[in-house]
Amino acid sequence: MAEKNIKITIDGATVKVPPGTTIMEAAEQLGIRIPRLCYHPGLSLEGACRVCIVEVKGMPFFMASCSVKVWDGMEVQTNSPEIRQARRDIVELLLDNHPKECQTCERDGNCELQNLAYTMGVRERYFEGKRKDLPEDDTSAAVVRTPEKCILCGRCFRVCSEIQGVNNLSQHHRGFNTVVGPANLINMDDSVCIQCGQCINVCPTAAFLEKRHTDDVWKALADPKKHVVVQTAPSIRAAIGEGFDMPPGTPATGKMITALRRLGFDAVFDTNFGADMTIVEEAHELVQRLKNNGPLPLLTSCSPGWINFMEKFFPELIPNASTCKSPMGMLSTLAKTYYAQKKGLDPKDIYMVGVMPCVAKKYEARRPEHMMADGRPYTDAVLTTREMIWMIKCYGIDFINLSNGEFDLPLGFSTGAADLFGTTGGVMEAALRTASEWITGESVDKLEFTEVRAVEGLRESTVQIGDYTLNVAVANGLINAKTILERVISGEKQYHLIEIMACPGGCIGGGGQPYPPKGMKVLDPALLRLRAKALYTIDENKQLRRSHENLMITQLYEDFLGEIGGQKAHDLLHTHYHARLPRGIL
Amino acid sequence: MTVLTDNRAQIIEISKKALPEHIVAFIEKCRQEPEPESQLIAVLHMVQAHFGYLGKDQMKAVAHLLRVPKAKVTGVATFYHFFRLEPRGKILINVCLGTACYVKGAEKIAQRLKDELGIGFGETSKDGMFTLENSRCLGTCGLAPVIMVNDEVIGPLAPDEVPMILERYIKKAKAEAEKSSPQ
Numbered sequence: 005m006a007e008k009n010i011k012i013t014i015d016g017a018t019v020k021v022p023p024g025t026t027i028m029e030a031a032e033q034l035g036i037r038i039p040r041l042c043y044h045p046g047l048s049l050e051g052a053c054r055v056c057i058v059e060v061k062g063m064p065f066f067m068a069s070c071s072v073k074v075w076d077g078m079e080v081q082t083n084s085p086e087i088r089q090a091r092r093d094i095v096e097l098l099l100d101n102h103p104k105e106c107q108t109c110e111r112d113g114n115c116e117l118q119n120l121a122y123t124m125g126v127r128e129r130y131f132e133g134k135r136k137d138l139p140e141d142d143t144s145a146a147v148v149r150t151p152e153k154c155i156l157c158g159r160c161f162r163v164c165s166e167i168q169g170v171n172n173l174s175q176h177h178r179g180f181n182t183v184v185g186p187a188n189l190i191n192m193d194d195s196v197c198i199q200c201g202q203c204i205n206v207c208p209t210a211a212f213l214e215k216r217h218t219d220d221v222w223k224a225l226a227d228p229k230k231h232v233v234v235q236t237a238p239s240i241r242a243a244i245g246e247g248f249d250m251p252p253g254t255p256a257t258g259k260m261i262t263a264l265r266r267l268g269f270d271a272v273f274d275t276n277f278g279a280d281m282t283i284v285e286e287a288h289e290l291v292q293r294l295k296n297n298g299p300l301p302l303l304t305s306c307s308p309g310w311i312n313f314m315e316k317f318f319p320e321l322i323p324n325a326s327t328c329k330s331p332m333g334m335l336s337t338l339a340k341t342y343y344a345q346k347k348g349l350d351p352k353d354i355y356m357v358g359v360m361p362c363v364a365k366k367y368e369a370r371r372p373e374h375m376m377a378d379g380r381p382y383t384d385a386v387l388t389t390r391e392m393i394w395m396i397k398c399y400g401i402d403f404i405n406l407s408n409g410e411f412d413l414p415l416g417f418s419t420g421a422a423d424l425f426g427t428t429g430g431v432m433e434a435a436l437r438t439a440s441e442w443i444t445g446e447s448v449d450k451l452e453f454t455e456v457r458a459v460e461g462l463r464e465s466t467v468q469i470g471d472y473t474l475n476v477a478v479a480n481g482l483i484n485a486k487t488i489l490e491r492v493i494s495g496e497k498q499y500h501l502i503e504i505m506a507c508p509g510g511c512i513g514g515g516g517q518p519y520p521p522k523g524m525k526v527l528d529p530a531l532l533r534l535r536a537k538a539l540y541t542i543d544e545n546k547q548l549r550r551s552h553e554n555l556m557i558t559q560l561y562e563d564f565l566g567e568i569g570g571q572k573a574h575d576l577l578h579t580h581y582h583a584r585l586p587r588g589i590l
Numbered sequence: 591m592t593v594l595t596d597n598r599a600q601i602i603e604i605s606k607k608a609l610p611e612h613i614v615a616f617i618e619k620c621r622q623e624p625e626p627e628s629q630l631i632a633v634l635h636m637v638q639a640h641f642g643y644l645g646k647d648q649m650k651a652v653a654h655l656l657r658v659p660k661a662k663v664t665g666v667a668t669f670y671h672f673f674r675l676e677p678r679g680k681i682l683i684n685v686c687l688g689t690a691c692y693v694k695g696a697e698k699i700a701q702r703l704k705d706e707l708g709i710g711f712g713e714t715s716k717d718g719m720f721t722l723e724n725s726r727c728l729g730t731c732g733l734a735p736v737i738m739v740n741d742e743v744i745g746p747l748a749p750d751e752v753p754m755i756l757e758r759y760i761k762k763a764k765a766e767a768e769k770s771s772p773q
Contacts, residue, residue: 161661171659176668187653187660188646196660322595583597589659 012078027058027069027080038082039091041098041120041208042157043070046508046527047166050158054094055120058082066090092124098155100131101180102209109153109210114519116208117155138183143193145367146215147201151183154211160184160203167508167527169483170313170588172197184211196316196588198482200309200506201363201388201515205526214363214516217385218395224355224384225268232355233343234269235335235415236260238276239361239426239511240389242538246518247393248403253534255542258408263396264359265409273339274411275358276418278331279425279434281338281560282306283551285577286328287438288569290501294443294472299323301477301492301499304431306330308364309506309515311581313482317590318489319583327578331425332358332365333374334577335415336382341576342564343415351376358386361426361514364506373579388516414556420543421551427536428480428510429456429463432503436467436476437550444470451549457540459509459532462487474500481508486590512536605651610640617655627658630666634673643674679714679721681759684738688727691735694746699735700724702749706756719763720756 009020014031021030028038042053049071057066061079066087069080081087099121106112138151161173161184172195176183186195203212224230245256264272290302305311305326314321329337336358340351358365368374369383376382387395396403411417421437424430433453440448455465456476461484464477477499479485485504491497507513509532524531543549551557565573606614613636620626620633633656637648644667653660667673685691685700704710707720714721728743730736736745739759747755 165659171661174659174661174665176665178669185661187664188649189664320596320598581595583595585597586660587597587601587654589653589657 010074010076010078012074012076012080014080015082021074023073025074027060027067027072027074027078028056030074031058031069031080031082036082038069039120039123040070041116041155042159044159044162044206044527045525047159047162047206050162052156052158053098055091055124057087057090057094059084059087088125092126095121095124096126096129096131099126099129100133101135102155103135103152110213111210115210134180136180141185141192142215143191144197144199144215145193145370146199146363146365147192147197147204148213148215149185149192150211150213151185152211153209154184155209156182156184157208158184159206159208160212163202163206163527167481167483168198168200168202168313168506169486169590170196170198170200170317173203194586196586198309198312198316198506199364199367199515200312200482202507202526204363204515205513205517205519214388214391215366216391217366217387218391220385221357221387221395224357227355229353230355231270231347231349231353232268232357233271233273233339234264234357234359235273235275235278235332235339236264236359237332237361237426237511238279238423238430238539239514239517239535240359240392241542242426242512242535243361243389243517244393245403246521247389247396249521250404251534252521252524252531253538255538256403257542258410259403259406261409261411262406263401263403266401266406267395267399269357271343271412271415272409273335273415274418274422275331275335275360276422276425277415277554277556278333278335278338279306279422280418280551280554280557281334281577282328282331282425283421283431283434283438284554284557284568285334285573286326287435287442287552289326289328290435290439291442292569294500301475301502302326304435304501304503305579306425306431307505307507307511308362308368310482310485310504312364312367312584313485313506313588315581315584316586317486317588318493319587321489321492322581322583324492325581327574327580329374329577329579330365330368331422332360332383332386333368333579336369336374337576338415338560340376340382342560345564346414352378352380355384356382358383359389359392360386361389361511361517362386362507363388363515365516389514389518390516393518414559417554417556419551419554420546420549422554423539423542423546426511426539428459428505428512429478429503430510430539431505432456432476432478432501434551435501435503436469438552440467440469441550441552443472456503457536459513459529459536461508472500476501476503478503480505480510480513482506490590508532509536512539601654605654608647608651609637609655613637613640614655617652620656626656627662630656630658630663631670634663634667638673642678643676645677676714677718679719680763681719682721682723682738682740684723684725684728686726686728686730686734686736686738687724688731688734690727690731691745694734695749696735698749699737699747699752702752703737706752719760 007023038056041055042050051068051071056069058069059081141149164173165171224232241257245254303325336356344351366386369386421434436453461481467474477488479488512535620629649663653663733745
């Protein structure tokens with residue numbers, strides 16, 4: 005029998021809620037939104053900031069509504085001059101130990117602390133005292149840590165531990181001297197950080213940000229000698245509109261292309277082409293491994309956050325990882341070889357920019373394995389979706405009212421399978437669409453593998469393809485990947501193909517995606533579903549929906565690469581991994 | 591080209607070498623029980639008892655063997671006042687700065703100690719001989735102003751007596767070192 009609901013009174017109104025409900029949750033049912041800061045619905049309770057305090061009748065002090073559970077007959081007051089004053093004082097005290105640089109800060113306009121200070125009515129600063137003075141850490145190729153701007157809400161280390169299982173961040177020292185950082189407060193570059201950027205997404209201020217590449221891109225765009233090429237990842241089109249107040253889940257492919265042309269890019273390519281290429285090479289790899297008895301399971305390799313995680317936490321599984329470069333890596337390589345050759349361009353004059361939902365891609369682009377023979381990178385700069393949105397705004401482009409543009413050929417043509425890469429389960433589905441035809445040697449009607457769809461963290465399924473019964477698994481959020489991989493290592497279950505994306509929901513929830521629109525939170529499954537739906541809709545509306553049916557790819561193999569999985573394809577489109585230190589602790 | 595694809599065994603071996611056998615054995619025992627991470631503070635106490643402080647290599651080794659993330663280990667170690675992160679000198683001098691000692695001129699004693707040793711509170715002299723600390727009250731207010739040198743309470747004392755006391759302890763330490771070194 006279910007436990008009886010509890011009756012409580014909030015601001016004079018009565019509400020019945022199940023036992024275990026917090027005051028904050030109960031208030032929401034009455035349409036009362038108690039101000040908050042450290043609270044995040046996707047993470048454990050911290051109760052650190054005290055902004056959500058309320059008055060409970062009979063209690064001698066204000067209580068944090070995020071963490072106090074209701075009891076029968078509880079009488080709560082969420083508003084009174086004293087409570088508002090206390091909340092304002094709390095926010096003021098936070099501001100007192102925070103740099104006064106709002107106008108020059110990257111989070112200006114979308115900072116939760118700034119917004120809260122405004123809402124609470126902080127119009128003057130009464131408290132002035134000692135302020136922490138800590139250096140910025142920009143050693144990482146992807147994530148910049150600015151502890152001076154940290155307000156100790158604890159979201160970053162909660163997401164790092166609870167969602168990603170990386171545990172790179174922790175509070176060190178105490179009281180006024182508390183600092184959040186990696187073990188021993190070493191540099192981010194020397195830490196176990198896997199550069200997924202989820203700390204950036206959940207940070208209410210600018211204590212964590214991506215390494216900025218916009219300056220380099222502006223410079224290249226202004227250089228008449230450079231042939232500046234851009235590619236956009238599958239998930240960008242599903243999220244970029246949010247930056248211009250379009251409803252979440254609105255596909256904005258055409259406007260995005262037009263905006264990029266206006267910015268002055270000489271060619272606008274689609275990472276989707278690289279995604280189709282990845283499937284062709286990876287499905288080939290899967291078929292080979294099935295025929296040659298392994299090594300299985302094959303682990304996907306598109307997500308650079310996951311690759312970092314594997315190299316630091318699960319290096320023993322490196323032989324299982326697909327050697328395919330990521331779609332961005334493949335497209336950049338082809339742009340500076342195949343495309344350069346076709347266009348009669350010197351690869352040195354091509355400047356390749358990737359627009360990615362991801363900050364780990366900034367690191368991937370700098371990996372020695374992704375350099376040309378002369379030591380230059382195939383991908384010169386990586387912009388996050390956020391950086392791209394900012395550039396478009398900076399340039400004065402009226403995004404919403406743009407007409408629809410088309411990607412350039414040949415590296416801008418893609419099938420529906422490629423669009424799915426932007427969401428969890430998408431690489432799996434795309435791989436199954438191609439592998440099912442290659443394994444059976446005949447055309448297969450089944451297109452949609454809905455059993456691997458959903459934004460939840462972990463899914464397993466069994467797929468029958470010809471004579472093969474394939475155990476497949478899909479994980480997003482590395483804590484879920486860890487669960488699956490431990491099963492692989494213990495031999496508890498035999499899998500054939502595992503798709504892993506580091507970020508919750510896959511690339512649509514990537515560390516470089518726009519800060520969520522009003523009323524939504526990072527990691528919000530509702531937001532992730534909307535972005536995923538945009539990609540599924542794009543896929544449905546395409547004529548060609550299997551990667552190997554991409555005509556431009558057929559042409560590419562005929563003209564340039566030779567055989568699928570052949571020597572040239574291997575030299576250009578595949579990579580390798582190695583165990584990296586410091587070794588992570590699971 | 592050989593690519594290193596597993597380093598677990600190597601890391602466990604290095605970790606074991608960084609700690610004395612009895613601590614490794616204790617951690618292994620903890621690993622057999624539920625929630626081994628709850629023993630983290632106990633393990634850190636053992637490490638400090640053995641080495642006199644928590645070194646970076648030792649903390650890393652504890653993390654790997656107990657399987658607690660490194661950031662958690664160093665977070666705990668830096669939180670508690672009791673844990674020392676720097677090696678301690680052979681002789682620990684603790685100056686009482688409690689009310690009674692303070693009004694009797696403890697500050698001047700502290701200053702004299704800092705001048706003579708060339709270090710501040712929480713620091714260790716370059717030769718590794720002295721570490722200077724302070725505390726709020728040693729519970730011997732009748733002897734104010736007092737200092738504690740290792741386990742010995744000395745007071746009341748005047749700033750000018752400081753050099754003599756230091757000299758005495760240096761001699762004592764040297765004599766002990768000669769006695770323990772082989773002839």
